[in-house]
Amino acid sequence: EKKKWEPPVATRVGKKKKKKGPDSINKLPPVFPTTRCRLKLLKLERIKDYLNIEEEFITNQEALKPVQEKEKLQAQLESGETAEPDERSKVDDLRGSPMAVGTLDEII
Incomplete structure (x- = not known):
């Protein structure tokens, strides 16, 4: 027995939805006709033309990227900033508080 x-039992009714992602x-x-x-x-x-245009665009963007970074650094130097805020906070954390440094000097 x-x-x-x-x-x-089928979980959906009707057509299967196409997946959108990197593969598609x-x-x-x-290309038709075959x-x-x-x-x-x-x-x-x-x-082929579209693919060539895309490839040229990507190479141009990669070439412009270092130039844009140099301009950004130049602007920071002119404005007097030497490090970004997150880098500055990391350095402050590593240094510790001034009171702790003072007590260490007194101990030594």
Whole structure:
């Protein structure tokens, strides 16, 4: 009298939703018609152009990044700031309070 296994009840009704994520972003779009023809050639050339534009943009951004960091450091030096606030707080934590340093000097 052992019951036969039954699959679990479906949790959703209708179509499965497409997942959006890095895998779907990196895919190239499908090109139709599948046979060799001028239309397919033009569509593939358009995709290639978009990829070239994207690659140029990325290389330009990487080239501009060090320049922007140098400008930021230059602006900090001109305004008199030598370290960022979070770095300054780390240094203060490492130094300790002046009273503790004074008591250490007295002990020595």
